[in-house]
Amino acid sequence: MLIQIDYKDKRPIYEQVIEKIQNLIVRGIIPADEKIPSVRNLAIELSINPNTIQKAYQELERLGYIYTVKGRGNYVAPSSSWKKDRREDYFGELDAVICELITMGVSKEEIIDFVNSK
Amino acid sequence: MLIQIDYKDKRPIYEQVIEKIQNLIVRGIIPADEKIPSVRNLAIELSINPNTIQKAYQELERLGYIYTVKGRGNYVAPSSSWKKDRREDYFGELDAVICELITMGVSKEEIIDFVNSK
Amino acid sequence: MLIQIDYKDKRPIYEQVIEKIQNLIVRGIIPADEKIPSVRNLAIELSINPNTIQKAYQELERLGYIYTVKGRGNYVAPSSSWKKDRREDYFGELDAVICELITMGVSKEEIIDFVNSK
Amino acid sequence: MLIQIDYKDKRPIYEQVIEKIQNLIVRGIIPADEKIPSVRNLAIELSINPNTIQKAYQELERLGYIYTVKGRGNYVAPSSSWKKDRREDYFGELDAVICELITMGVSKEEIIDFVNSK
DNA sequence: GTGGTCTAGACCACC
């Protein structure tokens, strides 16, 4: 797996795990219905306590990114279960940042130029 | 003062205080070199532990939004000391959000439409 | 057979098998004294461990929905052996739900309207 | 507090805690914005590990029944944040039970009689 | 003191 924990990061470990796996799923690196590492294996691989991975996996399931089959393992969910939510989340963030920039006197044109320069 | 603490907010209280005062300063509601409430007074007004206000004020000073005069109080710093930093921060955030949206298959045009609709 | 396992369902697989077969029996799709698939065959058909099917069949026998003839297979029991139990179970559930709704301030009339609208 | 754990119950302890506190809140026994016992205190009172209470409280917050203030404690949320969801949940359950009963040949009239007899 | 996170180690149901 391509997951790395950053111990300098102030966020809790389980959040980092969530984010990393979200990334792998959203970018299509792990396809739908593919198995992801077992709680124990990932724990060993990252030298982390299994409970911490467990917490991350449970949250990922709650968010609709994976589904869990007891006695079998965890599998990535079809994109339909998270795609919409995720878009809305990011447009919400975009909205907040734009509000802040406009409040600070940045014009819409400047923002659009910035988007185009990407 | 126009500060309200939201206890249901997940962020620590001192961060909320920082954000609220930043807002008052950035929007020009408190002009440069104006005195802001003393640690003690604000603590009483918000029914909050003075240590919490103290922590917020220290951070605000570190960020360049206020300056402290020993024995006299805290004053709003001139905008030159924070304006640039703040713009860069928000453009950094904007950058991150746009990257995410593009990764998810949202086109630049959609993003620009969204900005224009504001 | 018309059985489908849903791996995203939180319940254990053997419970799903029980429920599905109960349904086929209760709705009369498999008549009394009809043979149901052998443990082995159903296991193969559903790509499931035979132990899981075995557990489901044992429970179905305990509940009176099927009876087992050693060396010959499993057969649907006559409705007399489960019909009464089942009705009582569901009226018990109905009772519990109605209690909760009333506790929450929902009137009997609202509940009756809901039943009639079905 | 009026909470009792039933060790014969097969459900996990944290679910029992959730259900018990939900009840206290829904029935108005603990009013909105009232403090509920701290994680540690309730753990001691019930002779349960604090982590288990913690899990229950986090779920209760996620469900909108309580809100948490770090360093202060947990408080019951205003009913607006859960009342609607809860009604929908129970009407959903009611719907399922009624479907089952009708499938078994129970008439609407019988069901309505049952409701009226309560 | 309060909640939030983490570790280590255990037992269980399920497959």
Add this chain to the structure above:
DNA sequence: GTGGTCTAGACCACG
């Protein structure tokens, strides 16, 4: 072997 739950005990940030 797999996930789910629980205990015991620890450290941290917050107030």
